[in-house]
Amino acid sequence: MSRNLSEYNVQSKKITCLLTLYIAATSIVTGVSNAEQLPPLTHKLTVIDGGGQAPKLELHNLDEDIINIKDLKGKVVVVNFWATWCPPCRREMGSLERLYQSTKHKGIEILAVNIGEDIDTVFSFMGSVDPSPSFHMLFDPEGSSMEDWKVRGLPTTYIIDTNGKIAYRAVGGREFDHPDILNIVLNLTK
Amino acid sequence: MKEIIATLIITMTLPCFAESKQINRINSITGASTWEISTNGVYFSLTQILPEQLQAFYVNRGFTLKQIEPYSSSCVYMTVLRNDSAPDAIHFVSNEWSVLSAGNTHRLKSVDEWIRRWENIGIKKSAIVAFRWAQFPPEQVYQPGGDWNQGMLSIGLPPNSQFDLIARWDIKGKAYESKLVGVQCAK
Numbered sequence: 001m002s003r004n005l006s007e008y009n010v011q012s013k014k015i016t017c018l019l020t021l022y023i024a025a026t027s028i029v030t031g032v033s034n035a036e037q038l039p040p041l042t043h044k045l046t047v048i049d050g051g052g053q054a055p056k057l058e059l060h061n062l063d064e065d066i067i068n069i070k071d072l073k074g075k076v077v078v079v080n081f082w083a084t085w086c087p088p089c090r091r092e093m094g095s096l097e098r099l100y101q102s103t104k105h106k107g108i109e110i111l112a113v114n115i116g117e118d119i120d121t122v123f124s125f126m127g128s129v130d131p132s133p134s135f136h137m138l139f140d141p142e143g144s145s146m147e148d149w150k151v152r153g154l155p156t157t158y159i160i161d162t163n164g165k166i167a168y169r170a171v172g173g174r175e176f177d178h179p180d181i182l183n184i185v186l187n188l189t190k
Numbered sequence: 191m192k193e194i195i196a197t198l199i200i201t202m203t204l205p206c207f208a209e210s211k212q213i214n215r216i217n218s219i220t221g222a223s224t225w226e227i228s229t230n231g232v233y234f235s236l237t238q239i240l241p242e243q244l245q246a247f248y249v250n251r252g253f254t255l256k257q258i259e260p261y262s263s264s265c266v267y268m269t270v271l272r273n274d275s276a277p278d279a280i281h282f283v284s285n286e287w288s289v290l291s292a293g294n295t296h297r298l299k300s301v302d303e304w305i306r307r308w309e310n311i312g313i314k315k316s317a318i319v320a321f322r323w324a325q326f327p328p329e330q331v332y333q334p335g336g337d338w339n340q341g342m343l344s345i346g347l348p349p350n351s352q353f354d355l356i357a358r359w360d361i362k363g364k365a366y367e368s369k370l371v372g373v374q375c376a377k
Binding site for chain 1: 332335
């Protein structure tokens with residue numbers, strides 16, 4: 001009996017230790033408790049002169065419906081590549097939702113493409129974002145869309161015009177609800 | 191005249207290295223040390239990640255402790271490079287950066303080399319995808335005005351080593367570099 005208790009205590013300590021380490025690692029990697037060291041998010045987008053047609057993008061969403069970017073032609077589409085463990089991706093997610101809330105009446109769509117994670121992980125993260133995303137969360141478990149879209153680092157965001165062409169790009173986190181970005185997106189609808 | 195032309199040619203081909211002050215600081219919450227510098231409008235920083243923190247992060251994404259050990263003990267930093275106000279887009283290949291330690295210079299082990307290692311020992315695909323995209327990009331282009339990335343960078347040194355790191359990039363073919371001095375690997 002005393003041996004069982006001792007084994008239980010050792011096991012319990014191991015679990016506590018791993019849990020503590022995981023929380024610490026998540027804090028470092030996600031930058032949750034690292035706020036004083038995080039670089040500021042900017043609001044500048046790069047104009048893509050003569051941007052070609054947006055590459056293919058056909059993935060399932062949280063409801064397991066297939067979303068195809070081709071079906072959104074005629075709308076301005078913001079395509080954001082991200083993951084929950086990517087610090088700037090987490091930081092910009094709330095601003096993407098505020099952008100969506102401010103522009104969806106103009107027919108703007110946001111497709112947030114998660115790389116390599118499952119629905120449970122993403123769903124759990126969404127609950128921690130304020131405001132919680134209501135736009136399409138798409139899932140790319142093997143990251144195969146990254147090559148088509150020439151993404152080299154997360155987050156990367158593209159803005160697609162109503163003709164289905166790439167108009168703007170942002171590498172790294174942005175404040176998507178900044179008036180400068182809001183105006184760029186709204187101007188593309190005209 | 192020949193001397194002037196020769197001097198001009200040498201000056202134009204040398205990497206541009208504007209004087210700037212390196213800042214070292216410690217996060218009051220996490221205790222992690224950061225080394226940072228801004229050179230020619232480009233911000234560059236390294237922040238320590240403890241081996242145990244790396245193990246916990248990757249074990250949660252499908253690696254075993256034994257599998258991730260070579261990486262977690264290789265002196266890994268959360269790395270940020272950001273084009274704040276360079277005169278144009280910057281382009282870099284991190285394999286061209288140099289680590290100077292104990293009188294020796296070496297290049298960084300590439301992300302592809304790590305991935306080949308994981309594939310050879312049968313790590314599952316989802317874990318490799320997480321590993322790949324958590325790394326600092328091996329190659330990237332940043333436009334001025336705030337393009338940047340934040341990712342993990344393995345220096346390839348044992349814990350507690352000290353080193354200098356030279357980051358290199360080019361703007362339309364002209365070479366630039368930035369050097370962080372006296373960086374300490376986590377114990």
